[in-house]
Amino acid sequence: MLQNKYQIKLENFEGPLDLLLHLIEKNEIDIYDIPIAKITDQYITYIRDIEQLDLDSASEFLVLAATLLAIKAKMLLPKPIKLLEEVEKDPREELVARLLEYKKFKEAAGLLKGRENEMHKVFLRKQDEEQLVNKFDPSNPVENISIYDLLQAFRIILEKTDNIEPVYEISKEKISIQQCIIIILAKLESNHKLLFTDLFPIGTSQTRVIVTFLALLELIKQNRIGFRQKGLFSRIVIYLKEDNLE
């Protein structure tokens, strides 16, 4: 029995407290009245083969060894004469509290282990969620949006842009804002009025769009053109300011 005890390897313990608990149980010791000298000797015997452990866990075992030795020393010291009302603190008190706390969770771990075993006997269906989802057509991300909502959004953004303070971009393209102004004015001269959308046919180059925008802004600023819209969502008409006087 005694020999068996020494065959247990340090690696089998979850930590120094686990080892200490093991010694207490082996010796059938009352946890509230640990014979520190005896337990400390046994503990130190156990951690003799510490060279086999990695430094991290070894140091953890050594910290507790030091604690045990400190308690042992304290208990060997002659007790000071105490006053009547003074209750002497047991040097083991803190260690006992830690051990009890640890013991609770060791037991809780045992209970979880039991539940784990039970649950391993139960099987859920293995679902490949991705595969299941792929069975369905991809969702329509614009389910509640019609093409006219899109158009309305576009119109709003165009109008919003009108209110933005003009930022003059230096265009790399051949066309300048000045040239664009001339083109818009020429169109207005011949037609008297223009639909806003006519200025942006599909396929218009990006630079051209921006330059046209800026040209329009410039014309508004110069008070040479105006915009007219009969109602919400109706088309926007651009006219020359001279026309307006009629």
Added chain:
Amino acid sequence: MLFLEETKAIIESMLFVSPDPLSIEEIANIINIDAKEICFAIEEIQKEYKKEYHGFHLIDVAGGFVFATKVQYEQYIEKLLKPQINTLSHAALETLAIIAYKQPITRSEIELIRGVKVDKIVNTLVEKNLIEEIGRKEGPGRPIIYATTKDFLKYFGLNDLSQLPSMENFKNQD
């Protein structure tokens, strides 16, 4: 010796966890009873799950048996499993509109029109497969150019981009 009730339960538990159809043979290999008995138990299970109050049934497919949901409940399963699609935010809709009408377009061009950063929104639209990168613009920084996708047309019920309504159409809609 197993009773029919137990045989049924054992087979059911195996069918429940098996991702692939189970053949009579495979079942027989495990529970060591006569194939005829297994056939009978399976018939009983099939009968049970044909009942109206069951949402799935036992179908025979590929030389084996497998539980599958009943077709009529597909809509609920779809709702359950499909990731929730949030409809587009207002900002996303605006950005999509600009791209639709002004494509091909770079991110900074969109930002110029919207007056705000659009990186995140553009990424979202790419993820939702509404727009895609179609190349890079020549010039400094060679920015990515975006255009709407085929799915964009599909979602809006368009054959091609020329069917995008112009302002004129819009008025008629009112």
Added chain:
Amino acid sequence: MLFLEETKAIIESMLFVSPDPLSIEEIANIINIDAKEICFAIEEIQKEYKKEYHGFHLIDVAGGFVFATKVQYEQYIEKLLKPQINTLSHAALETLAIIAYKQPITRSEIELIRGVKVDKIVNTLVEKNLIEEIGRKEGPGRPIIYATTKDFLKYFGLNDLSQLPSMENFKNQD
């Protein structure tokens, strides 16, 4: 308006495909009927699958309901699937127990109880999605605080944390 039979079938079909336990709420969100009716239908389903001839049943776990095989058929399923069962190490179980009872908790608080470093174990538990970071503690170093996850409940077959055996029970065992 759905009849009970149909409600049961719909719920059953969803439970059948759902990879995670489904709560009453989740079900209600999809089929748009009263939670009370859903509760009733689920009770009926549970009653049905308690019958001897069914190999699986409906269990409540992690705040929801999920179909699972009955314990007594483990041997057959094991033969069929030859599942690789990875159990948690003792160190992992101890650490989990401390987190489960003391949550929210920091790493150093766990170390104080166990008397050993727990970095690696905590990382493993996070990877296995049994615990998760839920924030940081105010104070020096602002250490991460951990709590158990839904998967923790699922793994141990618990409905919620209150089902953990109380600490009092341990004391009495001495």
